[in-house]
Amino acid sequence: MPIILNHIYKSTLLVLLILLINTSLNGQNVLYRQVELNTTTGSTLYFLSEIERQTNIVFSYSNQLCFQEEHQLTMQLPTVRQLLDALFINCPSNYIVRGSKIIIQPIDGEPQKFVIKGYVLDSSSKEALIQANVYEPELLLGTMSNNFGFFSISMPKGFVHLSSSYVGYKNGHHYMNLESDTTIYFMMEPKAELDEIAVVGERVPGAVKSTRTGTIDVPIEQIKKVPVYLGEVDIVKSIQLLPGIQSGGEGFSELYVRGGGPDQNLVLMDDVPIYNASHLLGFFSIFNADAVNNVRVIKGGFPARYGGRLSSVIDIRMYDGNNEDFKGVASIGLLSSKLAVEGPLIKDKSSFSVSLRRTYFDVLTSVWQLKEVDKSRYYFYDFNTKLNYKLSDNDRLYFSAYLGKDQYGISYNEQFIPVESPDGKQTEQTVKTYDESDIGWRNYVGSVRWIHTFGNKLFANTTVAYSDYRFFIDQTLNYMSDGVWSKGSQNYYSGIRDLSAKIDLDYMPSPKHYVRFGGSAISHTFYPGIDVVLREIAGSTPVDTTFGGTAMHRPEFRFYVEDDFHLLPRLKVNMGGHFSLFQTESGKYYWSAEPRLSARFLIKDNFSVKMAYSQMTQYMHLLRTATVAMPTDLWLPVSDQIAPMRATQHALGFEYEISKGFNVSLELYYKKLQDILAYKETTGYFDFASDWQSKLTVGNGESYGFELLVHRKMGNLTGWFGYTYSKSTNQFDELNNGKEFPANFDRTHDISIYSTYQFSKKVDMGVTWTFGTGNPITxxxxxxxxxxxxxxxxxxxxxxxxxxxxxxxxxMPNFHRLDIGFNFKKEKRWGSRLWSVGVMNSYGRQNPFFLYFADSENEQTGEVTRSLKQFSLFPIPIPYVRYTVKF
Structure with missing residues (x-):
């Protein structure tokens, strides 16, 4: 009997607890019930009575409240809270919810505030959601999560409804009576079907809207649906489809942003600079999409925390790793195969993410060349890994690394060299040898970071990073010397290596201020072409000789501060400064103080105007050997004779939301470039009679234009139309007789159309069409x-x-091309499989890769006719197929 009574007692308590929880939640939501007003004119008491009549809410209030005899309201269907805020606008009050009762409590003096901090995470993987919106929808106060998903916001004491939104996820909500500092987690659930896909950041409510101009956040799932060459999902090629961003030529993964060159883009992988972001001479980028969490492109209005380049920032964040379950994805295509695995090391404490991609050109060519005397081989690979460990609620450690390499080799000049037997007698035995040449380039990148929260409002990220880019040529020759077979080798290498330490701090004193500040110290080591020759003559000591420049060590120091704040209810401003020092070979310092300013003004809740001004400085140059990026291009620092490049940019933008999920944006810009470099007309890369500084001339550049983006984000049919009009010119006193001329990649008109159509959960189609004015040519x-x-x-x-x-x-002739791709997905017991098929250059447009003159002779008259011809890289439709499994 006591056991039965005890069971009934526990069951009764459980039922009461459930009822209390439901009552509490329903009570918290009563402030967000809508009220239909028959009139917008009346007294405070009238409107309170109307709320009670329609919602069954009971009000309790003090006689100290400022009741008015008449209100003129502008709302037709307000929520209870919106109506209460309007009624008591002259005497701010707290609303305490008790079931269906609301206690209205006047606030004496400034309302007491408390801090709500926490993280925005994916509910299944616990992956940080970067730049998620966190806001109070009624007060229109809000912030955004940082690159680790962390946020902090100060809110008035009392009832609080805090929401979070992120592209592709259901909105998250927390309801609470705020009585003290609180830590919460938004565990965001992905939507079963993406009814809203954003390439420009998702619009956030009213005054929470960002001040950023020229910034595009590209969802990684969107990138994976873009039809691409040979089925290789490529982040950089997807970025090239956006307004204001152009490629260097058909098939290349270079970025030319608003008149700037590819060396003027700051490419970051988890905050570490990448100096060569391409494989296969620029046809593919080094970023494996299966390892990438977030991609952000900044073309103008640069925040003060970024520096060191003139034209853009490509900020790429890698996956931390699933904290709950082991998951993976593997795929095989015409060019490469990929594998990515992630999972917990210690559940809820530590996780990992590992991905690998490799081509098999070398395997295929070895089969094709079995009977060939001369053999060639080419391959590239990428390896990414990231580990993290949660030390405490306030501390976390991260380790990330990337290794990538391209190598092309050839074996030729087959020879048979006689060898002696062990007893020293000459025999007829021979050994087959080849002369060999290898050309390649590689990136090694690593970082260790510690994040820590000091109290409730200060977040710190401390990072030690290493980045090493090298280009190399190795050649081995067999030759006869005094009747004896000997060997000689030559090794050439160049590149740049960085070792850096930095700290970034985010301080969030209130919802109206988001302060960032920090600094860094970087040790650059430049390798400006070093040639090592080794001779190994039989029976003598090898001779080792070094030619070319020695390594150059250059320190650089940076400091920044910025504040994103509300100046007026509808005016939000981001103001800051970036300061830097760079030391030359003689100990001379170049310095730069770069002001940054951007602002957003809301004309209406769905229409905003933005403006930005920024100055940028670049202390290193990429000396180009051709009109396209080559690994032989040399990274070199400024010197006593060569000054830093500088840029000033102005931008004005408009953004209008026609309806939910249908946006139009227009941005105008003007950019001035100073002290840019070019080779003199009388010299070139292979002029060894003088040092590199004397081969160059200094000039200025100018770029202006506008960018239009019409973007539909909802429904089965999604996509965008982008148009860019631009004009980019250069002027050098020692080139073109001192006259202004079009920049190498000046493109007057540029159009990109991208669209996806979801036929069903199993089938979708992607289409891209691009058009561009022909590039200038001499x-x-x-x-x-x-x-x-x-x-x-x-x-x-x-x-x-x-x-x-x-x-x-x-x-050159105008460029245009149509690419079409289909994805066929099927759910399996163990996960899912995906077939991706498509055709690049669907209608076989013969776009020019380069132009050249050719002479032809008339056999009858002997007359020689000269004509201009073009070489097309992809003159026919090129199909692709890729098979992917997720498990």
């Missing part, structure tokens, strides 16, 4: 005979010369 206008001088010692050296009148005075 062509000779006259070919003339240059006879040999009578005093020449050698006869028969007469030749033809060409006259170039103006630089970049012609343009």
């Amino acid at each position: 062509l000779p206008e006259t070919k003339y005979y240059a006879p040999q001088l009578p005093t020449a010692e050698v006869n028969g050296n007469a030749s033809y010369n060409q006259l170039i009148n103006e630089r970049n005075s012609y343009r």
